Amino acid sequence: MGMTITEKILARAAGKRVIGPGDNVWVEVDILLTHDVCGPGTIGVFQREFGAAAKVWDPLKVVIIPDHYVFTQDEKAHRNIDSLRYFVDQQKLPYFYDPGTSRYKGVCHVALPEAGHVRPGEVIFGTDSHTCTHGALGAFATGIGNTDAGFIMGTGKLLIKVPKTMRFRVNGSVPPYIMGKDIILKIIGDIGFDGASYFAMEFTGEAIRQLSIEERMTICNMAIEAGGKNGIIEPDEKTFDYVRARTSLPFNAVYGDVDAPVDSERTYDASTLEPCVAEPHVPSHYALARERNDVKLDRAYIGSCTGGKITDFIAAARVLKGHQVTIPTFLVPATVEVAEALIKTEIDGTSLVEIFAVAGCEDIAPPSCAACLGGPPDTYGRTSGNEAVISTTNRNFPGRMGSKLSRIYLASPLTVAASAIRGHITDPREFM
Amino acid sequence: MKTIRGAVYVVQDDIDTDQIIPAQYLNLVPTIPEEYVKLGSYALCGLPDGYPPFVKPGATKADYTIIVGGRNFGCGSSREHAPVCLGAAGVNAVVAESYARIFFRNAVATGELYPFETAIRLCTIFKTGDVAEIDVNGAQLTNLTSNQSYSLKDLGAVAPVVEAGGIFAYARKAGIIK
Numbered sequence: 001m002g003m004t005i006t007e008k009i010l011a012r013a014a015g016k017r018v019i020g021p022g023d024n025v026w027v028e029v030d031i032l033l034t035h036d037v038c039g040p041g042t043i044g045v046f047q048r049e050f051g052a053a054a055k056v057w058d059p060l061k062v063v064i065i066p067d068h069y070v071f072t073q074d075e076k077a078h079r080n081i082d083s084l085r086y087f088v089d090q091q092k093l094p095y096f097y098d099p100g101t102s103r104y105k106g107v108c109h110v111a112l113p114e115a116g117h118v119r120p121g122e123v124i125f126g127t128d129s130h131t132c133t134h135g136a137l138g139a140f141a142t143g144i145g146n147t148d149a150g151f152i153m154g155t156g157k158l159l160i161k162v163p164k165t166m167r168f169r170v171n172g173s174v175p176p177y178i179m180g181k182d183i184i185l186k187i188i189g190d191i192g193f194d195g196a197s198y199f200a201m202e203f204t205g206e207a208i209r210q211l212s213i214e215e216r217m218t219i220c221n222m223a224i225e226a227g228g229k230n231g232i233i234e235p236d237e238k239t240f241d242y243v244r245a246r247t248s249l250p251f252n253a254v255y256g257d258v259d260a261p262v263d264s265e266r267t268y269d270a271s272t273l274e275p276c277v278a279e280p281h282v283p284s285h286y287a288l289a290r291e292r293n294d295v296k297l298d299r300a301y302i303g304s305c306t307g308g309k310i311t312d313f314i315a316a317a318r319v320l321k322g323h324q325v326t327i328p329t330f331l332v333p334a335t336v337e338v339a340e341a342l343i344k345t346e347i348d349g350t351s352l353v354e355i356f357a358v359a360g361c362e363d364i365a366p367p368s369c370a371a372c373l374g375g376p377p378d379t380y381g382r383t384s385g386n387e388a389v390i391s392t393t394n395r396n397f398p399g400r401m402g403s404k405l406s407r408i409y410l411a412s413p414l415t416v417a418a419s420a421i422r423g424h425i426t427d428p429r430e431f432m
Numbered sequence: 433m434k435t436i437r438g439a440v441y442v443v444q445d446d447i448d449t450d451q452i453i454p455a456q457y458l459n460l461v462p463t464i465p466e467e468y469v470k471l472g473s474y475a476l477c478g479l480p481d482g483y484p485p486f487v488k489p490g491a492t493k494a495d496y497t498i499i500v501g502g503r504n505f506g507c508g509s510s511r512e513h514a515p516v517c518l519g520a521a522g523v524n525a526v527v528a529e530s531y532a533r534i535f536f537r538n539a540v541a542t543g544e545l546y547p548f549e550t551a552i553r554l555c556t557i558f559k560t561g562d563v564a565e566i567d568v569n570g571a572q573l574t575n576l577t578s579n580q581s582y583s584l585k586d587l588g589a590v591a592p593v594v595e596a597g598g599i600f601a602y603a604r605k606a607g608i609i610k
Contacts, residue, residue, distance in 0.1 A: 037511070040461045041463050045600075048463060049600045068455075076460065077459045144534065145542070147512060147542050194530065194532070197504070198533050227533060374455040374456055395448075397508060398479075398480045
């Protein structure tokens with residue numbers, strides 16, 4: 001009997017020929033990712049348990065990307081980044097992307113693959129639930145807490161349960177008004193906010209193959225919003241082109257067996273999907289954008305690991321070009337690479353930066369997680385009252401962007417841009 | 433027989449980690465003792481208006497020892513601050529219909545609290561302020577206010593890990609690590 005891609009990656013990492021769902025296995029870790037919010041606590045656990053003088057198991061496999069609370073006056077946030085600097089120096093860790101230096105990158109889940117740390121077939125753990133993003137490149141990737149991460153720092157291993165697989169086959173051709181965000185919000189709407197709890201979510205089908213790596217990342221990023229352990233897409237030539245442009249390290253791509261049994265399979269036709277939103281306060285509150293024109297908005301937000309990639313800004317600019325926004329529209333590129341691409345990328349001879357400026361958007365903010373998760377009170381774009389926000393981010397929980405009273409509608413960058421022009425939820429087809 | 437006894441605080445479905453500990457307090461580091469205490473003082477302060485305060489203003493601990501919830505408790509972020517702040521506030525157990533995967537694992541790995549599951553929708557039966565007792569090994573919850581008992585799902589291999597104080601303490605006790 002065959003194994004799925006998730007099972008095969010975990011089998012390799014466990015040094016076993018065959019494993020199956022429900023097996024508890026010790027896996028060798030290829031990359032441990034942490035950031036400024038959970039890194040200090042992880043280091044605290046590591047030093048408490050392995051000793052103040054302990055060395056990490058492999059300095060080349062620990063990647064530290066501060067991104068959450070970077071542009072703030074909060075003293076503890078600064079102290080936390082300082083404590084990472086001290087640890088990195090002490091441990092001689094080469095992969096630290098320090099704020100305030102030319103190495104700074106920004107949001108860890110966009111920076112990690114950009115810097116070549118995500119490779120097909122590998123096992124990645126991160127102290128952030130959106131670590132599932134990296135399954136978009138054919139890796140097994142999932143979020144863990146500080147204690148598990150501290151264990152990995154000391155040993156390079158973790159005991160995990162092999163998840164069952166739910167397969168989502170998306171056939172058909174992806175229309176120009178549909179994005180990865182519409183696909184994943186539809187799936188989460190169907191299976192529910194906890195519909196994939198403990199499961200691997202495997203995305204396949206011709207529509208998925210058509211998507212860019214960045215769009216695939218949007219889909220895998222939100223696997224956690226259905227409770228999934230990991231999201232995963234088999235690698236193809238697009239994956240290899242993306243990875244080889246960013247690292248010279250070798251890797252072994254892994255593919256599922258054709259006869260691998262899965263727990264369930266759902267089939268979608270991308271050509272029949274419509275632009276959508278997730279209404280407050282859970283990502284499974286699916287609604288069609290065209291049926292929510294009555295929802296008036298106070299601001300629009302484009303940013304985060306889910307919706308702050310260059311492809312997201314290109315999509316928004318396609319809609320905004322030649323129009324004016326009527327509500328404050330915040331733009332936060334995920335990384336420095338994305339911010340630079342906003343200057344270099346043009347649509348019909350006009351740069352994205354210029355398109356956004358002419359459309360009346362707020363000045364482009366420096367790359368970080370910013371208001372996606374609220375954060376310290378001085379966080380850029382953070383809500384403070386009962387604002388209705390349409391956002392390309394991943395969560396619309398009460399208080400997620402700061403104020404408990406604000407209401408967050410999740411949508412694709414196309415839908416966010418169209419809605420920013422009208423000032424109410426708008427189907428982007430009105431501008432395409 | 434290990435028992436947990438105390439006042440109950442009742443919440444509903446989909447209590448996410450931003451409600452358990454809002455992101456603005458993630459600048460606190462759980463392994464720093466005074467910040468561990470501080471995290472406890474903010475436990476569940478992100479719940480929507482309408483819930484009574486879990487920790488009274490000015491206090492560092494809650495008056496509640498047991499939380500009763502619905503489905504998908506602890507969904508969202510992988511922040512270990514979530515089970516940590518509940519443990520720091522004095523919570524010994526959560527009883528819910530289901531958990532988000534990472535919260536459950538973090539609760540066990542830190543040994544901060546027992547994450548019991550139940551097939552019964554207790555969040556519509558219990559009232560905040562009820563006094564209850566959990567027989568940990570017998571997997572039984574008794575509401576001492578109403579004098580009703582409910583069976584819980586046995587925690588199996590998870591119970592001794594929490595009992596030991598988390599995955600490291602357990603692994604040392606069991607001889608898995610030095």
